[in-house]
Every structure is written in C-alpha cells, then in structure tokens.
Amino acid sequence: MTTNRKVVVTGIGATTPIGGTATETWDALLDGASGARNLPQEWVDTYQLPVHFAATIEVAPDQVLSRPETRRLDPSGQYALVASREAWGDAGEPEVDPERLGVAIGTGIGGVWTLLNAWDTLKEKGPRRVMPLTVPMLMPNSASGNVSLIFGARAGAHTLVSACASGAESMGYAAAMIAEGKADVMITGGTEAAVHPLPMAGFAAMQALSTRNDDPTHASRPYDLARDGFVLGEGSAVIVLEEEEHAKARGARIYATFASTGTSADAHHIAAPEPEGAGASRAMVEAVERAGLTPADIVHINAHATSTPVGDIAESNAIRRAFGDATDSMAVSATKSMTGHLLGAAGALEALFSILAVHHRLAPATTNITDLDPEIHLDVVRDEHRKLPQGDIAVLNNSFGFGGHNVANVITSS
Amino acid sequence: MAQSEQEILAGLAEIVNEETGLDTDSVQPDKSFTDDLDIDSLSMMTIVVNAEDKFGVKIPDDEVKNLVTVGDAVTYIASNQG
Numbered sequence: 001m002t003t004n005r006k007v008v009v010t011g012i013g014a015t016t017p018i019g020g021t022a023t024e025t026w027d028a029l030l031d032g033a034s035g036a037r038n039l040p041q042e043w044v045d046t047y048q049l050p051v052h053f054a055a056t057i058e059v060a061p062d063q064v065l066s067r068p069e070t071r072r073l074d075p076s077g078q079y080a081l082v083a084s085r086e087a088w089g090d091a092g093e094p095e096v097d098p099e100r101l102g103v104a105i106g107t108g109i110g111g112v113w114t115l116l117n118a119w120d121t122l123k124e125k126g127p128r129r130v131m132p133l134t135v136p137m138l139m140p141n142s143a144s145g146n147v148s149l150i151f152g153a154r155a156g157a158h159t160l161v162s163a164c165a166s167g168a169e170s171m172g173y174a175a176a177m178i179a180e181g182k183a184d185v186m187i188t189g190g191t192e193a194a195v196h197p198l199p200m201a202g203f204a205a206m207q208a209l210s211t212r213n214d215d216p217t218h219a220s221r222p223y224d225l226a227r228d229g230f231v232l233g234e235g236s237a238v239i240v241l242e243e244e245e246h247a248k249a250r251g252a253r254i255y256a257t258f259a260s261t262g263t264s265a266d267a268h269h270i271a272a273p274e275p276e277g278a279g280a281s282r283a284m285v286e287a288v289e290r291a292g293l294t295p296a297d298i299v300h301i302n303a304h305a306t307s308t309p310v311g312d313i314a315e316s317n318a319i320r321r322a323f324g325d326a327t328d329s330m331a332v333s334a335t336k337s338m339t340g341h342l343l344g345a346a347g348a349l350e351a352l353f354s355i356l357a358v359h360h361r362l363a364p365a366t367t368n369i370t371d372l373d374p375e376i377h378l379d380v381v382r383d384e385h386r387k388l389p390q391g392d393i394a395v396l397n398n399s400f401g402f403g404g405h406n407v408a409n410v411i412t413s414s
Numbered sequence: 415m416a417q418s419e420q421e422i423l424a425g426l427a428e429i430v431n432e433e434t435g436l437d438t439d440s441v442q443p444d445k446s447f448t449d450d451l452d453i454d455s456l457s458m459m460t461i462v463v464n465a466e467d468k469f470g471v472k473i474p475d476d477e478v479k480n481l482v483t484v485g486d487a488v489t490y491i492a493s494n495q496g
Binding site: 066067068071128131132133136 | 463
C-alpha cells in the first residue's frame with residue numbers, strides 16, 4: 001500500500017556559523033557573511049594542527065538552553081534542540097496527535113566531544129567519574145531521541161547516518177513518512193558538532209581541509225581555481241514538515257513543498273567521488289522524476305560544492321550528465337562559501353536555503369570566486385543574488401557523503 | 415574541616431540545581447530524590463559523584479540506595495566527612 005500525500009514546509013530553525021536562527025542565517029547569507037574563525041591558539045599549539053580555523057557556531061547554545069539541558073546533551077544534541085525549538089515555534093506549535101508526530105534528525109559523526117571527554121576522564125580519574133549519561137549523549141541518535149522526548153513525538157524517531165548526506169537523507173525519510181501516511185507532522189533536519197581537534201586532524205590527514213590559514217574567511221571558495229579544500233563547520237538546521245491538508249486546516253504558513261528525494265550509492269571509493277558523476281546524477285534524475293517534473297522545471301540548484309578540487313568538478317559533471325543542456329538555465333549557488341561545511345547538518349541547512357530560495361524567489365550569490373574554474377560548466381550565481389521566476393518553480397539540493405552516498409531533494413513552490 | 419548540616423544541605427542543593435535545574439529552595443531534608451524531586455538513577459549517580467568531590471566523602475554504590483531523602487544524604491555526608 002502506498003499513498004502519496006503532499007508534504008509542505010511549515011516551520012524553519014537553525015543555529016549556524018553565520019547566525020543563531022534561521023532568519024539570521026539567511027540574512028547573513030544574503031550579506032555574503034563568512035562563518036570562518038580562528039581556532040583557539042591552544043589547540044593549534046598543543047596538537048600542531050595544520051589547519052588553524054573552522055566555521056564555528058555564531059551563538060553558543062548555553063545562551064539559549066537551560067543549564068541542565070546543556071549538561072545532559074552533547075553539543076550536537078544541543079544544536080539540534082535549539083534549531084528544533086525554533087522550527088516548532090515558527091510552525092506555530094501545531095496541535096497534533098503525539099502518535100502522528102515524528103522526528104528524523106541525522107548526524108555524520110554524533111557525540112564526538114562527549115566520547116573523547118569521557119575517555120580523558122576515564123584515563124585521568126577512573127571509571128566512577130565517567131558520567132552516567134556518557135553513552136546516551138555520545139550515540140548518534142541522541143539528538144533525534146532527545147528531540148522526540150522533549151516534543152513528545154511518538155510516530156518514530158529516526159537518525160539517518162550517511163556522512164555529509166545525513167541531514168538531507170533524514171529530511172527525505174521524514175517526508176516519506178508523511179507521504180506514506182505514517183505521520184502527519186515531522187521535525188527533521190541534521191546536526192553536527194565536530195569542530196574538535198581529533199576530527200580536524202583526521203580531515204586534515206585526508207587533505208580534505210583548506211589550509212588557507214592566513215585568510216580564513218576566503219578559504220571556502222567553491223568553483224574558484226584556487227580552492228584547496230573545505231572549511232569544517234558546525235551547527236544544525238531543522239524544519240517542520242506537514243501533510244498539506246493538516247497544514248491548511250490549521251491555517252499554517254506554508255513556505256514551500258517538499259516534493260521528492262532521490263538517492264543512490266557510488267560503490268566507487270570510500271571517500272573520493274566517482275569523477276564522472278554517474279551515481280550522483282542518478283540521484284538527481286530520480287528526484288526530478290519522482291517530483292513529476294522535467295529538468296526544464298528546475299530553476300536553481302543549491303549544490304553540495306564543498307570547495308575541494310576534485311569534488312566540485314565531479315558534481316559539475318554529474319549535474320551535466322543528469323540534465324544535459326537544461327543545465328544552462330539552472331542558477332547554481334554554493335552556499336558553503338559562507339557557512340563552511342556542516343557535515344551531517346549540511347544537507348539540512350542547504351535544504352533550508354533551498355526552501356527560502358523558493359519562498360523569497362532568490363538564489364543567493366556564491367562568495368569568494370575570483371577565477372571561476374574553467375572545468376566548472378555551470379551557471380554559477382556570483383557577485384549578485386539572482387531573482388528566480390514567478391509562477392511554479394522547482395529547485396534541487398544536492399548532498400553527497402563519504403561512503404558514496406548521494407541524496408538529491410527537490411523543493412517546489414506549489 | 416567538617417561542615418554543618420546546614421552547609422551540607424546548601425551545597426547539596428547547588429549540586430542538584432546544577433544537574434536538574436530544580437530551584438535550590440525545593441531541595442529540603444524531607445524531600446525524596448525520586449518521588450519528590452523526580453531525579454532518575456542516572457542523575458542520582460552524577461549527584462553522588464559531585465557530592466563526593468564537594469564534601470570530601472566516599473559514598474559507596476551500595477550506600478546510594480539508602481539515601482532516599484535529601485536528609486538521608488545530608489546525615490550520611492555529615493557523619494562520614496573526614
């Protein structure tokens with residue numbers, strides 16, 4: 001039995017390197033802000049990190065949450081709670097049967113701060129000083145479990161883990177739960193809090209991170225010839241998805257329609273993208289087809305575009321492969337140029353940007369492009385934001401993760 | 415240096431507040447940790463460990479189940495401080 005109920009977006013929330021809320025983040029994006037900041041000098045000195053900066057959160061969660069909440073949640077759970085509360089309030093705190101309310105919040109890494117702090121405690125002070133909440137705080141489903149607990153959501157609490165596609169895949173899963181009739185309202189998104197010396201060292205060892213230490217705010221430069229890796233970011237983005245009739249019946253504000261999701265796996269390499277974009281293009285084609293659209297309907301792409309030399313070209317190839325000449329009329333934005341790469345929250349944040357792009361009919365300008373790489377065959381939005389057309393429009397958001405995970409979500413205006 | 419029961423109660427209230435967010439005034443000797451203050455076993459262990467650090471006592475795991483009320487904990491700490 002499959003039903004195909006329509007899924008709309010009725011609430012948005014975020015806490016990111018460029019803003020403490022969804023609106024602040026969007027406004028900062030339109031201002032071309034950068035979330036990149038220097039790391040504490042102590043980290044750089046103690047661990048001799050080759051990268052001295054990251055896109056750290058703009059508003060610390062302890063300014064928003066109660067003291068017990070910050071004590072009982074890993075930072076990744078704290079960010080998710082901040083974003084979820086905002087999204088829930090923005091949606092007007094919908095009245096819904098708890099058994100028809102669900103949660104799907106993904107993460108790439110989970111509670112790495114909790115894990116490593118507890119390891120230090122064990123070594124230095126012994127097992128009795130290891131917090132009893134260590135395991136429930138470090139587990140990757142901690143954010144979705146706690147949000148489900150706090151909002152009394154009983155339709156299901158899910159955590160999709162697919163590295164940097166986790167947030168996007170979680171939203172797709174949430175939308176499917178509504179479309180298939182398992183839930184009427186879902187709180188869904190992604191969260192990540194991995195700006196910690198260990199993941200920094202690990203990503204640096206892969207040579208995945210930019211080392212532009214003398215100029216952090218210009219380090220995330222997708223599509224630019226001088227790009228040299230991504231800028232690690234952190235934060236959370238969460239949206240409220242709702243079955244259309246449920247939303248209309250209560251007079252909710254509807255930002256956009258969450259139309260469809262396409263997924264695929266590369267089965268090529270654990271970390272490197274398949275260079276011709278075969279797998280990624282299949283996800284994009286599937287998403288457009290499932291939305292009942294054709295490539296000509298897509299006016300804007302929020303690209304994965306992390307600013308790595310190889311990845312940006314592979315995605316450009318994948319988009320061309322998926323959409324052919326129709327690609328020429330798609331305005332492509334790479335918002336990681338401003339936010340950095342939020343890993344498991346990236347796809348959620350960029351879906352949020354796609355929702356707001358539809359809502360405001362505006363494709364945000366990519367920053368930090370001085371010399372567009374001639375191998376990028378896309379209509380990249382730069383220098384100025386691009387007005388999107390009136391009438392029915394559709395936008396695509398790509399997210400790819402280590403492991404070969406490809407996820408494409410389509411957001412439409414109606 | 416041993417502390418008075420009043421000082422121990424105030425210190426314990428701070429620990430409980432830190433862990434649970436409960437108002438310090440609600441932490442009174444006659445209150446049950448579980449029934450009145452709604453403190454679960456995980457939070458209780460954190461409170462016990464923090465109390466050991468704060469008051470310089472050892473509270474064996476076997477003893478924790480006997481600390482039903484705040485007053486039980488205050489009495490135990492007062493009589494076991496070194």
